[in-house]
Amino acid sequence: MKQITLRFMLNGKNMELETAPNKRMLDVLRGDLGQTGTKEGCAVGECGACTVILNGEPVASCLVTAAQMQGGTVLTIEGMSETLIGRVLQDCFVEGDAVQCGFCTPGFIMSAYALLLKDPHPTREEIREAVAGNICRCTGYIPIVNAIEQAGIKLRA
């Protein structure tokens, strides 16, 4: 397949690379760009480990193609420390014991980031719905929901 010149913004930086248009966004990030913070858990969009933000919306990057990234703005876990919401979420996940094995964590933080970006006052139920596409086998979810709720409180303070 013919390669395309893919241009997009990744965590605030302009990116340009030659790649196949049908390559998965996940492989562009992890393979072409070596940004391995985004994880692959199922490759069918069920586990949420590969969640990133594309143009303000959380997406499963295993289901998005390179061509769909063209001209877009992408945020990944690697860029979270440079955002206020991301930093607060990271702190709350650490302090709230919302991290165990950590493999699902980047995906959860990205889903939570997308929620808090749009709605700084989410209810617990809204938080639960926002991360319903992310699965975790370690934590039993409650500490994660607590952490996101706490992040909302801190961001409003």
Next chain:
Amino acid sequence: METLPIGKSLERIDARAKVTGRAEYGADVRLPDMLYCKGVYAAHPHAKLLAVHTDEAKRAEGVACVVTGADIPGEKMFGELYVDQYALVCDKTRFFGDVIAVVAAQTQEQADAAADLVTAEYEELPVLATPQMALASDIAINADYPNNICGNVHVRKGDIVAGFQAADVTVSGTYRTGFVEHAYIEPESVTAIPDRMRRELTVLGCAQAPYNLRLTVARMLNIPIAQVIVKPSVIGGSFGGKIESAESLAVRAGLVALITGRPAQYTLTREDSIRESYKRHPIDFDIRLGAKRDGTLCAMQVEAIGDAGAYINMSPPVMYKTATLGPGPYLISNVDYNATSVMTNTVHTGSMRGFGTPQAIFALENAMDELAEKLHLTPTELRRKNLLQNGDVSPCGHLLDFHEVSIRSVMEKAAAELEFDDKYARYTAENKDGRRIRRGVGIAVSMRGASIGADGNGFDVARAYIEVLDDGSVNVDLGLTELGQGLRTCQSQMVAEGLGVSFERICLGNTDTSRAPATGACIASRSTLLGGGALKDASIKVQAIMARALARQFGKSTDGIVFREDRVKFADIDISFGEAAKICYDLCETPIAVGTYVVPRLNWNEEKGFGEPFYTYTYSCHAAEVAVDLDTGSVDVLKMVGCHDMGRAINPAMAKGQIYGGLAMAQGMALIEDLGHSAKTSALKNLNFEDYLIPTVLDVPDCNVPILDEHHDPRSAFGGRSLGEPATEPGAGALLCAVNHALGHAGLIRELPADLDRVFAAIRSMEGEKS
């Protein structure tokens, strides 16, 4: 005020790396010139493998090599206790997850494409897809086990015949459980890196048991053990699942690396992970209980048959735990518990959090509810009548006079949090009014033996290395792996308390088998007890070395020296730990020690199935509340409570984290998780998360409660013992007790998972009986 490191909810040492994406998991490893691997699976689950044709794949674009079982230079099989598993099949396939060839190429896509070009010739054999088929067949899956039975443990106490004769009431029935997938979110990945100077391999990736992996690679690839160096990457969950599964990948990738001289990475897709990795044992239980009219238990007889699948794996020790812990935390004089594992051509079964007990407790606790119903007692009344107390003898014959037997307090705390007694009465009454959504509550108790038990008499050991540096920092090399449970933070807390220094001094590096002494693995909920013992031993040795140096330096006796809260005190001397460390180096002393802890030999009579099966126990109770919709069969879990006495909680927040996670895992096993095993072809239908459903945040109640009921264990160096497995152990039992309570009939549903179809069918049969 004292500020000791244990008992504090300190921040986990790996958390920052995990929330920033910096943590490097197996598949994140990137090396120059690295090859990517793909396995070719058997087309038939039971067949003689006559030939594997790899020429076409070898010619495909980007392919560096294709290996088969014939290329393995050393032993052809591996296994922790029973050596019978192929990393690459040599003569006969035994299940659909067997790998017959591995293709290695420049890119994953090229490897995947070339793998499709490998063909093979088979002579098909009959497929023994269930234990019943395997027991009835004269064909042996493994010639060494002609009747296909690969493990049996028979616990006996008292006189079972007399016990039932003395009973006023008996209940009996058959309970069944299904295969359960570990469902760690990280699929397995390992990378094998050949050394440029000598025949040496470094293996990175998801190794739960790095020393076992080292031994397997050494034996199969003919390399001295010292020249296989295993450095586990950050591991994305395991729950017992990344032991043998990681070993077979390491052997295959290691073979590619040795042949090509290039690093080789082998990452499984989710489908391949579910296809080839071992599962939780499905077990059938024929159970019979007898009691006096007042509820006093007088006899328990259980015949359990577990499906071992294609390889023996951990089946015999799993049956050991089923038989020795399956009788529960009850005072009972007459027990006959016989657990047998049978080989089949289905996916093999092995270690999974709980290790043969969640199934057994599900069966026993639901049978207990049947008994309660017959005796017109509530579930808690029957249990209160029979739970163990200090000084009682366990169902296997163990005199419990060495620690607080806290199961009564544990159950009462769980019951109180759920308001069990009140809800049990209320729901029992209100469910009779014809409502279509009924609520129910259930409660289940367990006692869990810490570590391997008498099954591991003589080899249940842990080792740890402690080195005090001249600035007073402490390097610890420990082979017990971080799986997400927080082990390395907790072990750091124990070293800090053992040495009497501040937590900040402790530097617990990543496991590297070339640096940390060989230790029994992080399995069997043993790391707090065993790791703690080894760290305590090493701490005492290091302190003795330091005391010797200080005696020389100050010319004073160090008798009664105290290391505490970062100070070292003896005679009239009171100096900081850092000063003491520097004195050691100034005097050319070496404050380094390896600590060892071995579980004392247990008095267990294997022939008679009686004695001390474990060194110590954790006591647990889960209580659950559900709502069942009679029109759809759907079960809504309203609340779960997990109360555990793990001795001493080293890090209470992390201890609660184990319980939150354990409750959710139990919910999945109880209600939804199903691999879609075919009793005809032995294939698994549900190979990814679109079909194999595990609980999401919307399934798990937001009000689950973990409770710690701590009673420090004098048998543990730092007072703590097992929690990882207990945290999920009684949950499925409690949930099914709750579902059956809602449906108004204890023991109505006796098979897991109690999913929509099964619950709906049970409701139909129940309502059909009435009409």
